[in-house]
Amino acid sequence: MRKSSSLTKIKEILLSTRNLLNDNAILDSDIESDLLISCALNISRSELHMNINSDISTSDQTKIQNLVNRRLHHEPLAYILGYREFFGNLFTVNESVLIPRPETECLVEEIIDYLRSKSIKNPIVLDVGCGSGIIGASVLQNIPNITLVSIDISHSAAKIANENLHKITKSDNFNVLICDLIEGVKLPVDLIAANLPYIPTKRIPKLQKEIVLHEPKIALDGGIEGIETICRLINQSTRILKPDGAIFLEIDPEQKYTLVNEITQAFPEHTIKVLPDLSGLDRIISVTKL
Ligand SMILES: C[S@@+](CC[C@H](N)C(=O)[O-])C[C@H]1O[C@@H](n2cnc3c(N)ncnc32)[C@H](O)[C@@H]1O
Structure with missing residues (x-):
């Protein structure tokens, strides 16, 4: 300067x-x-x-x-300030976690609408790949009767998620697990939410410098096609999702056909919808039983 x-x-x-x-x-x-x-x-x-x-x-x-x-x-503003606003709250962030994106607010809204419409008694909700904890914290704050399990494979991300969950929800109804997807979950669950890495490996170096130089690769890299981690989650979910349970995923719009196909095979009895974000891009997949 x-x-x-x-x-x-x-x-x-x-x-x-x-x-x-x-x-x-x-x-x-x-x-x-x-x-x-x-x-x-x-x-x-x-x-x-x-x-x-x-x-x-x-x-x-x-x-x-x-x-x-x-x-x-090129250090992102959110990392310099140490926080980012998401769904009306200020979440602590550092270079261990992805900076919350506005499109993820649409995913949260869909989950909250779904849980309100179903009025399930004490639903168990997973936030898989929780990062800073934004999805689970925002849902728990709005639907306090859920039991939330927020999961991340990164120890440092799980630490930030735990901090944010305490600060924002002021609730005890959550646990933070460090594990690979849902390997550590044994009980049947009512809802699985996930914003997992979905960028194809080759595309990462072409992203903005702010992202490439500072955001954690583990939060971005979805493998060759970008869908490896999401597909693993879909297949593992058949083990623990209750028969009338639901899944809500954030995706890259280009992945929708492949993922809908994958989900149809894993959950043939469920209704699958692709929903837009605020820019009108196909960003969310909901998998529900009508
Ligand atoms: C795209 S970031 C999303 C973070 C947060 N959910 C959000 O919306 O801001 C993906 C997160 O998934 C985590 N992750 C990647 N692979 C994982 C795995 N196999 N099991 C659990 N978490 C994983 C990363 O550490 C990262 O925090």
Whole structure:
């Protein structure tokens, strides 16, 4: 970042940061500048704007420069701030977990609608590949009578999920398991939710630098076709899904035909629907008994 010793007021630093982010093709430079500077100064965004004419000390200028430099080196904003908003809550994130994506909110909405419509007594719900725990935490917060089991193969992701589940749900109705998919689950379950890695291995190096350099490969890489882990889950699910249980999956739109075919073979009695995300892309597969 340009040395800014002559810049002493918040408004001047804000403007220079916006320009710098813009020049480096970082989208949403206005919001990102606000958030980086308020994070460095440890104040809220509204406090930042209320104090726009205040002077900034040299040590605070250094803190701002450090955060802006990290962003210029393609570190995602969410990892710098240490949180990302999802379904109305702030989830702690770090480089052990995928940054929550808005399309996953559609998956959560579908699950909540389904559970409300069925009013099952104390349903057991799995969140497989839970990452930061967003799916399970959002469902448990809205449907408190579920028993949630959040699962991840990554120890460090499971730790973050546990932290977020405690913070957000304020409930004891959950467990976090570290295992390969649902190997460690013995009891029959009512609902399996999963946003597992679904990017074909070859496509990963072509993604945005923010993703390639910082997000965990284990959260992205779905094998040659991108569907390896999801297919393994579908096949394992036949062992533990109750006869009238349901599965909700987030997918890449290009995988829908292959996956619908796979699910039809594993669950021939179930109804399979492909549902769109907010951009109209086929992003969710629901597998339910009508
Ligand atoms: C695409 S990320 C999704 C994280 C979170 N569910 C979300 O929506 O933000 C996939 C997650 O699946 C986990 N994962 C990958 N392979 C797994 C496996 N075989 N068993 C359990 N978890 C796995 C990764 O560690 C990662 O946290």
